[in-house]
C-alpha cells in the first residue's frame with residue numbers, strides 16, 4: 001500500500017520549500033519529489049575547497065519586504081555582503097551600477113552637475129523615438145555608457161545584435177548621481193551565513209523527500225500519493241507541450257579551482273566587450289569574505305536553451321506570453337493541482353518574490 005500525504009510537492013526549490021514549511025506547521029503531511037540529485041533547486045550550493053559554490057548562478061538575497069525578511073531570518077542569519085559588481089571593458093574597470101564612480105572613470109567628471117551635463121550632451125544626439133534596443137539605450141544614457149557598458153554584454157546575453165532587439169527590453173536604465181556602488185536599492189541584503197542549503201533543509205524539515213525521480217515519469221503513482229499536488233516544474237512540460245514549447249535562455253558554467261587566495265578581488269566582474277565570450281566571472285569566496293588558501297571561480301556563458309538544458313531566463317515576448325496564457329488557462333481548471341514558482345508561472349522571480357508568492361499560496365490554501 002502506498003503511503004499517502006496531504007501534499008505531494010513536485011520540486012524542492014524555494015517555492016516548494018516555503019509552502020512545505022507552512023503546511024507542516026499546520027499539521028499537514030508533505031512528500032517532496034525532486035528530479036535532481038539534491039534539494040534546493042536554483043539556490044543549491046556545493047562546497048569546494050571549503051568555499052560555498054553557487055551551482056546555478058550567483059544568488060544574492062535582497063528584499064525590502066519586512067515580512068519576507070523576518071520569515072527567512074527564522075532559519076538563517078545573513079552576512080554583510082553588499083553586491084557591488086565591477087565591469088571590465090578592454091582591460092579597464094568601471095563600477096556598477098552606473099554612478100558617480102563610473103562617470104569619474106569614464107570622463108573624469110567630479111560633480112553630479114558635470115556628470116549630468118556630459119550625459120545630457122550625449123543624449124541630445126540620440127533618436128527621439130527609439131526603434132530598437134541600441135537606440136533606446138543611447139536615448140536613456142548616451143553613446144559612451146552604451147558602447148562600453150551595455151552593448152557587448154547585452155548582445156552576448158541575447159545572442160543577437162542590439163539593433164535587432166526590441167527597445168522594450170530596456171525600459172529604464174537607472175543612473176545614480178552619488179558615489180554609491182550598492183547594486184540593489186533594497187532595505188535588506190546579504191548571503192545566509194550558514195548557506196542556502198541550510199535554509200532549504202530547515203524549510204523542508206518534517207517532509208519525506210525523494211531525489212533523482214522525475215514526477216512526470218511516474219505521475220499516476222505520485223498523484224495517488226497526495227490529496228493535493230503542488231507542481232513547481234515547467235508548465236509546458238506538465239501538459240506535454242500540447243500548445244508548443246515555451247522559450248528560455250540558458251547559461252553554461254565553467255568552474256575552476258585556482259591555487260591562489262584571491263583572483264579578482266570582487267565577487268562579480270562583468271565582461272562587457274563582445275570579444276570576451278563569457279558575460280561574467282564569479283569568485284565565490286567573496287560572497288562569504290572567505291580566507292581560504294585556494295579560490296573557486298566560475299565563468300558564465302549565455303547559451304541557447306534546448307530541451308534537456310537548464311531553463312534559466314524566460315523570454316518574455318508576445319509569442320511566449322500568449323503561449324503561457326494558454327497553459328495557464330488549463331492550469332486554472334485543475335482541481336487537485338496547484339502551480340507555483342518560476343517554472344510553473346514562466347516568470348523571472350527573485351528569491352524574495354518567490355517566498356512572498358509561496359506564503360500567499362499557503363495562506364489561501366491552508367487558512368481560507
Ligand SMILES: Cc1cc2nc3c(=O)[nH]c(=O)nc-3n(C[C@H](O)[C@H](O)[C@H](O)COP(=O)(O)OP(=O)(O)OC[C@H]3O[C@@H](n4cnc5c(N)ncnc54)[C@H](O)[C@@H]3O)c2cc1C
Nearest residue numbers: 011013014015035041042057059060215233341342350351
Ligand atoms: C542565473 C540566476 C541567478 C539568480 N540570481 C538571483 C539573485 O541574485 N537574487 C535573487 O533573489 N534571485 C535570483 N535568482 C532567482 C532565483 O533562482 C529564484 O527566485 C528561485 O530559485 C526560484 O525557486 P523555484 O522554487 O521557483 O524554482 P527552482 O529553484 O527552479 O526549483 C524548481 C525545482 O523543481 C524541480 N523539478 C522540475 N520539474 C520536476 C519534475 N518533473 N520532477 C521532479 N522535480 C522537478 C527542479 O529540478 C528544481 O529543483 C536567480 C535566477 C537565475 C536563473
